[in-house]
């Protein structure tokens with residue numbers, strides 16, 4: 001077992017993610033007695049303030065974002081007592097030294113560094129810490145996405161961090177991997193005998209992965225513009241889901257075995273090119289409309305200028321390998337959609353021969369489908385054909401029915417952990433299984449780069465959709481021209 005970290009140095013500690021997710025998650029872990037006994041947090045951001053002022057901001061954040069039933073004055077005070085604050089601006093050597101002195105004063109236990117900063121600060125921050133002597137064997141480093149903005153820049157980040165830390169001490173965060181629902185995909189696939197024999201091109205017609213959000217840009221336009229849905233959602237979260245759906249069964253549930261299989265799947269993604277990219281992808285941008293009855297301004301209005309950044313993308317992906325040849329994977333994600341809905345649909349092929357067909361009689365036989373809902377609730381539905389009750393004078397009538405399992409109900413009463421609780425605990429305990437390895441990130445970017453290059457060379461622009469709809473009609477056509485349709489409840 002690797003040693004547990006005794007100190008977490010958190011950069012970007014005044015940011016939104018730290019307040020909404022990271023500190024509340026650390027607080028929950030502490031309330032449950034899951035943090036090491038002597039564990040301290042050294043928070044850092046650009047803003048100048050002292051420990052007391054920073055703790056006040058965290059006390060406020062906990063009131064809003066921590067689980068209300070865990071909030072308790074004494075526990076909050078004890079948690080705040082483990083936090084100190086040291087401001088650092090990029091390139092300010094004196095501040096770096098001051099931070100290092102404070103980190104050393106906390107003791108000489110193993111350190112975990114968490115970079116929740118813009119990616120341009122990853123390398124300088126790590127180098128600053130290394131220069132100050134804080135990076136020793138056993139020091140871990142976690143980085144939030146995005147790791148670069150394309151393959152070349154992600155390699156630069158990976159090289160710079162890799163020069164200071166061995167790969168097994170680097171924790172690239174994709175918060176989707178911390179979600180119970182995403183981990184459950186492995187339980188479903190590899191904990192049941194039922195599916196694996198059918199999980200390939202002989203029985204599966206196609207796969208759909210949808211991650212639809214109702215939110216728009218929520219004040220994040222300055223980050224989002226020029227990035228867009230492909231790099232913000234597909235490059236990371238959706239390709240991680242795809243890799244878990246598509247991978248070969250790993251030999252063991254450990255970080256090397258699991259990630260070896262995921263990267264093989266990611267490397268099988270067939271690159272797009274300027275000739276085929278228009279047939280395989282759709283870029284959309286929301287204009288004004290209404291989401292759940294609320295009026296929403298269009299993306300360009302929110303930005304204050306016209307933009308070619310996509311807030312919706314639909315893709316038809318192919319994996320060139322033995323298992324998946326000929327099985328399209330349709331991916332779709334967008335902002336300002338009618339529902340928050342993350343779902344995977346495994347569409348099986350029809351039965352090879354229907355015994356129910358009689359000229360003029362009988363009924364249509366729908367092929368089976370397995371629907372795995374990840375968000376907002378967790379459920380699995382297997383669509384089966386059943387005989388409708390009746391005397392069948394006109395032939396047997398079949399109807400599709402759903403075999404429904406609600407994991408939300410099956411595990412009612414059990415606490416659903418925030419993804420970051422799991423990831424922070426794994427970081428502190430040194431388990432990289434649910435973090436993204438360098439070769440995975442680079443395989444993801446390789447495929448994404450082929451799409452962005454295709455868009456650029458072919459001049460593929462965004463098409464508009466009204467906020468509150470399922471994206472542009474071209475997104476629907478992408479799948480319908482193959483004789484399938486998106487699954488929307």
Ligand code: BG6
Nearest residue numbers: 145175176213215232233237375
């Ligand atoms: C983030 C993206 O990584 O994931 C956001 O930057 C997106 O644009 C978010 O809204 C979605 O995460 P979740 O957990 O709400 O599905």
